[in-house]
Amino acid sequence: MSSSKKRGAFIVIEGLDRSGKSTQAATLVERLQAKHIAVQLQKFPDRTTTIGRMIDSYLRSESDLDDHTIHLLFSANRWELATSIEETLNAGTIILCDRYAFSGIAFSASKGLPFEWCRAPDVSLPAPDLILFLDITPEKAKERGGYGEERYEKEETQRKVRQIFGRMAEETAAQYEKSNHGRWVTIDASQSLEAVTADIWKVVEPFVEGLSGPIHRLW
Ligand code: T5A
Ligand code: NA
Structure with missing residues (x-):
C-alpha cells in the first residue's frame, strides 16, 4: 500500500471591513x-477575472447592479476558481483564503435579501476546514484610518453585517460539529497586530501538517 498522501488544509479568513484580514x-x-x-x-473577490472586474466596478460605485x-x-467568482482550489489542496498545498462565501451571505443579507436565498448559490462549493473570523466592532474598525470610499464601508452596514456573521458563527459551528468536520474560530481582532497574529497561529498550527480526509462541501 502506498502511504496515504495528505491534502492541504483549506483555511478561510473572514471578518468585517478593516478587521485586518489582508494584513494577517x-x-x-x-x-x-x-x-x-x-x-x-x-x-475573494478576485478582481482580476472578467467577473471580478464587474464586481470591482460595482464596489467602486462605477456601475450599479441589482442586489x-x-x-x-460574487458567487460565480468563487465557482470559477473552485476547481483550481480543489486541485491545489489535493496537491498538498494549503489554501489561505481572504474572504469567502460567508462574506457573500453577510453583505447581501444585510441589504435585506433572504438569508436562505443568499446561501443557495454557494451550496456545494469546497468547504473550509478552518474559518478564522476576525471580530471587531464597526466603531473600532473605523478608527483604522477610517473607512474608504467603497460601497459597503459605512458603519450602519457594518453593524448589520456583524450581526449576520454572528448568526453564521453559531450555525456553522453547529453544522461542523454535527458533521465532525471543520472549525469556526472567532478571534478578537481589536487587539494589537502581534496579539492577533499569535492567536491565529495557535489555531492554525495543528492544520499545517495537512489533512487526510476528503474536501468537504458547503453547507
Ligand atoms: N463582499 C465580498 C461581498 O459583498 N460579497 C462577497 O461575496 C465578498 C467575497 C470588498 C467588499 O466586498 C464585499 C465585502 C467588502 O465590503 P475586500 O476587497 O476584501 O472586499 O475588501 P478590502 O477593502 O480589501 O479589505 P478590508 O476593508 O476588508 O480590510 P482588511 O483586509 O480586513 O484589513 P487590512 O488588513 O487591510 O487592514 C486595514 C487597516 O488596519 C490596519 C492595517 O494596517 C490597515 O491600515 N490594521 C490594524 N491596526 C491596528 N491594530 C491591528 N490589529 C490592525 N490590523 C490591521
Ligand atoms: Na482586505
Missing part, C-alpha cells in the same frame, strides 16, 4: 513559507 493573511503566508510549508493565498445580480456574481 500576508503575515501567515510569510510564516508558513519560512517553514517551507506550501501555501497559496487566494482573495440579486451582484450577489450571484
Whole structure:
C-alpha cells in the first residue's frame, strides 16, 4: 500500500471591513513559507477575472447592479476558481483564503435579501476546514484610518453585517460539529497586530501538517 498522501488544509479568513484580514493573511503566508510549508493565498473577490472586474466596478460605485445580480456574481467568482482550489489542496498545498462565501451571505443579507436565498448559490462549493473570523466592532474598525470610499464601508452596514456573521458563527459551528468536520474560530481582532497574529497561529498550527480526509462541501 502506498502511504496515504495528505491534502492541504483549506483555511478561510473572514471578518468585517478593516478587521485586518489582508494584513494577517500576508503575515501567515510569510510564516508558513519560512517553514517551507506550501501555501497559496487566494482573495475573494478576485478582481482580476472578467467577473471580478464587474464586481470591482460595482464596489467602486462605477456601475450599479441589482442586489440579486451582484450577489450571484460574487458567487460565480468563487465557482470559477473552485476547481483550481480543489486541485491545489489535493496537491498538498494549503489554501489561505481572504474572504469567502460567508462574506457573500453577510453583505447581501444585510441589504435585506433572504438569508436562505443568499446561501443557495454557494451550496456545494469546497468547504473550509478552518474559518478564522476576525471580530471587531464597526466603531473600532473605523478608527483604522477610517473607512474608504467603497460601497459597503459605512458603519450602519457594518453593524448589520456583524450581526449576520454572528448568526453564521453559531450555525456553522453547529453544522461542523454535527458533521465532525471543520472549525469556526472567532478571534478578537481589536487587539494589537502581534496579539492577533499569535492567536491565529495557535489555531492554525495543528492544520499545517495537512489533512487526510476528503474536501468537504458547503453547507
Ligand atoms: N463582499 C465580498 C461581498 O459583498 N460579497 C462577497 O461575496 C465578498 C467575497 C470588498 C467588499 O466586498 C464585499 C465585502 C467588502 O465590503 P475586500 O476587497 O476584501 O472586499 O475588501 P478590502 O477593502 O480589501 O479589505 P478590508 O476593508 O476588508 O480590510 P482588511 O483586509 O480586513 O484589513 P487590512 O488588513 O487591510 O487592514 C486595514 C487597516 O488596519 C490596519 C492595517 O494596517 C490597515 O491600515 N490594521 C490594524 N491596526 C491596528 N491594530 C491591528 N490589529 C490592525 N490590523 C490591521
Ligand atoms: Na482586505
